Amino acid sequence: MRTTRTRLATALIAALAVGALTTACAGGSATAPTTAARDETVIIGTGATPQTLDPVLASDVQTDFTVGGAYDKLIDYDEDGAIVPMLATEWAYNADATAVTLTLRDDATFHSGNPVTAADVVYTLDRIKALGVGVASFLSSYASSTAVDDTTVEIALSGTNTTFVGALSKVYVLDSALVSEHEGDDHAQAWLATNDAGSGPYVITDYTANQQATLERYEDSWRFDEARPASLVYRYITESSTLRDELKSGGVDVATGIVGTDLDALASTDGLEALQLPSPLQLFVMMNTQEGITADPRVREAIKLAYDYEGHIASILSGRGSVASGLVAPTVACRVDAGPTEQDVDEAKALLDEAGAVGATVTMAYQAQIPEHQKAATLLQSNLKDIGLTLELQTVTYPEYVAMIESPETTPDLGLLWDFPYYPEIGPMLFRVYDSQFIGQTNYALYSNPEVDALLEEGISTVDPDAACDLFTQAQEQILADDVSVNVSNPVTTIMLRDGVGGISYSPTYQLFDPTMLVVTE
Template identity: 45%
Template structure:
C-alpha cells in the first residue's frame, strides 16, 4: 500500500539473481520494434505529479528519475557514490556536510547547474515540508561556500544524511522562479520539468502515457541510452502481460506474479528477479479500535496463513517475513517467521473478550499481492471468531485515514519501502512516535524505542548505532504492531531490445535513467 516512503542502512552487499526464460521471439511492431531506438514500457504506475519534491512517492519517482539528477546516488552494492556532487565530506562532529558540485552540468533549459541551484533545491524541500522533506529530518540550512561548494548545517549529528541526498533531485532555480507563484512552483512542476537528467519531457498524460526524449546535452553520456522512452499506463495488469507478449512493449513493469508463467518457455523474453526494497506488512492500529489490545494483535498475527501468502499472493516470488526491513540491510534484526496457529489465536481472542466483534481491513485492490493477502486474511479472521469489514482504498485515501486513531484501519495490508539503504532512517520514518499520523502506519509509540532510534541516528560510532537499531527492532517486533507477511522479490520482464535492467537499491521498481539498449 505504501507508494513510496522511506530510508535505510549503510552500504551492504546485495545478492542478485536472474533467469532468462525462452521459445518464440516476441512480435515486433510500432515503436517497440527492435529496429527502433525508442524503448516502450508497459506499466500500471500512475504518477500524481512530476514535481521532484514528491519523489518520495515511488509512483512519481518512477518517471522523475529520468528527468532529473540526484545530488548523490547509490550503486548496486548499496554504496553512496558521486552524482551532481562529485564528493562530500562531514565535519568532525557530523553536524555539517560539505558538497563539491560538478561544474559541467547543464539543465534542459540551457542554464548551467551551479551550487546556487543545489541550495535553492534544498531550501525548497525544507520550506514546502512534504514529500522528500521527510528524508531531511535534521536539515537546518544550506549555503554556497567557496567555489563549487555547498555547506549543509544539521540539527544533530547524522551520518546517514548523505544517503538521504540520493533521494533529492536538483531543480533549475532560474526556471522554477519564473513559475513560482504562491506555492514555490508546485503547480507548474506537477506537469512540467526543470531538470538536468538524461531525458526531457515530450508529452505527459498521467492517466495514459508519459513520453520522454533523450537529452543529447547530458553530462553523463551513454551511447546505448535509447533515443526516447514511451511509458504506457494500463489499469489492468493483464494488459501489461499482453502488450509485452505481443512485443508492443519492451518491458513489462512490475507485472503481476500471476502473469509471469506466461513467459515460461518463450524465447526472447527474460524474467529478472532482484532483491526488493519492499516489506509486506499487516500494520495494526495500536492506538484505537479492537487492535489496541496487544492480545488481539498477536491473535491476528497467529491467524494468518503465511504459507498461502507465499504460494498464492507471491507465486513463490518472495520469502516469509522475518524482519521489519529488507533482508540486505546492515544492522538488521531477524526473527523466526510466524507460523499460523489458529488454536492459540482463538484462545487470545477469547481472553481479550472480543469474539464476534468487527475488524476493518484496508488495502489497495489494484496491487495483486495486497488484494490476495486481503482475501486470505478475511477468511482467516472469520475462522477465529471475528467479523470483518473490508475497505479497498487508494494510497492517498489511506494517508488521510491514518491522520487520526479513530479513522486508522484495524489492519492495513501495505508495503513498507526502503528508499535508500540506511536502516536508521527507515526505522525512524515508520516506527518513531514523531511520525504518527504521517508515515507511522500503526500509530506505534514506545519511549524506549524512540530513545534507541534517536541515539542510533545521532551517534558518530557505527557499532553503537548498529546495536541501538537492533535493540529497537527486537522491541518493536515484541510489541506486535504489525504482521510480518512477506519479503517479496522485485521481478521485471523484458525482451532482447534492452540490456538487462540494472539493479538499483533506491528504486521501488527500477531506475529508468539507467536503461540501455542491448545493441
C-alpha cells in the same frame, strides 16, 4: 541473449495494431507516437501509476519510477551499497556531524539550458523543508543551507546525523530559475505535477495522467550515453493480464508488476527474458496501536497469527519470494531476523476471546491497483473471518492513505502497504516509521514507545557504525515484541524484457529499477 533492433521494429507493428483494441482493458493506457524511431524507443508497461511528477514525492515508488530518468540526484548508491558521486563529487561532515559541505560538478545543465549550481541545491532543500511532505521525512535534521559559490553548498543540521548524506540519494535537484516562475502559493506543486524541471538523462516531453508519459533522451546530459534508448514511453497498465498480453503482442518491451500466474504463462514465450532482482520491499499490515480494538496488543497478535503466510508465498507470489522474518528485507544490513511468523488459528482465536473482541469489525485500507496487495487483502479477509473478525476493505491510493493517518480518528485499524529503506541504511527507515515524532506523517501504526524513541534517536546520532547498529538492533527487538505490524512477505522483483532491451541490474535506491540503466542492444 540474441537481440536485434529489427525485432523491436517488428514489435511496433503489433503494438499499433492492438493499441486501439486494448485501451479500455489497459486502464486507459494507449501507445502514443514518439519523436524517436521505434528501434530506439523502449515502451515500459507498469502498474506504478504516479499521482504527480513532483519529485518532492519521490518517496512514492510510483512517482520515483517515472521521474527518476528526468532528474539528477546529489549522490547515489551502487549495487554493493556504497555511496557514489552524482551531482555532488565530494562531501564532508564537520567534526561532530552537525554540518555537511558538498562540492558540485561544474558541467551539469538543466533541460532549460540553465547551469546546475549550488543555488539550485539550496532552493531544492529549502522547498522540501517548507512543504514537509514526501522526501522531507528523510531530511528531518535539515536546518538550512548556504551557497558559498556556484559549486559549494554548506548544509547545517539540527543535530548530529551521520546518515544525512545517504538521504541525499532521494533528493532530485530542481531548476530554481524555472520553478520559481511558477511558484504561486503552493511552492509550484501544481506546476511540477505535470512539468519537468530536471537535469537528468531524459526530458519529460509528454504526460497524460493515469495513461502514459514520454521521455526523450537529453543530448546535453553530463551522463549522456548513446546506448540508452532515444525515447522511453511509460504505459500505466494496472491489470497484470493486460501487461502479459501486451508483452506477447509487442505493445510493451519491459514490464513490471506481473503476478506469478501470468509470469508462469510467459515462461515459454519466445523472445522474452525474466530478470529477477533482489528487492528491498517488504509487505506489511500496519496496525493502529492507539485507536479501536487494535490498540489491544492481544488483538494485534491474534491478527498476526491468523494470516496464511505460506499460502501467500505459494499462491500469490507463485513461489517468487519468502515469508518476512523481521522489520526489513534480507537485503538490508543490521536487521534482526526473528524468523518467519507461522499461522496458528487456535492461538489467534484464544487471544481474540481473551480480549473480548470476537465478532468485532475492523477496517483496512489497501492499494487495489497492486496485484499482491489486492490478493493479500482478500486472503486476510478470509483468515480473519476464520478467527471471528469481520474485515471491511477500503481501496485507496498511497497519497490517500498518508492523508488518512494524519489523525488517529481517520486512521484505519489496518493498513496494507509496502515499505522499505529508501537507501541502504536501516536506521533512517526505523526512525521514519517507528519514532513517535512521526505520528501523523510516516508512522503508519501511530506507534509510541519512549524506549524505542530513545534508541532510534541515539542511533541516528551515533558516529560509530557498530554502536549505532547495536542501538538499532535493540529497537527492532522491542518493536517486534510490541506486534506493531504483520510482517508478510519479501517479494522478488521480476522484470520481463523483450529481446533488444537490457542493461538493468540491482539498484538499492530504486524499488523497481533505475530507468537510466536501460539500453537498446544490438
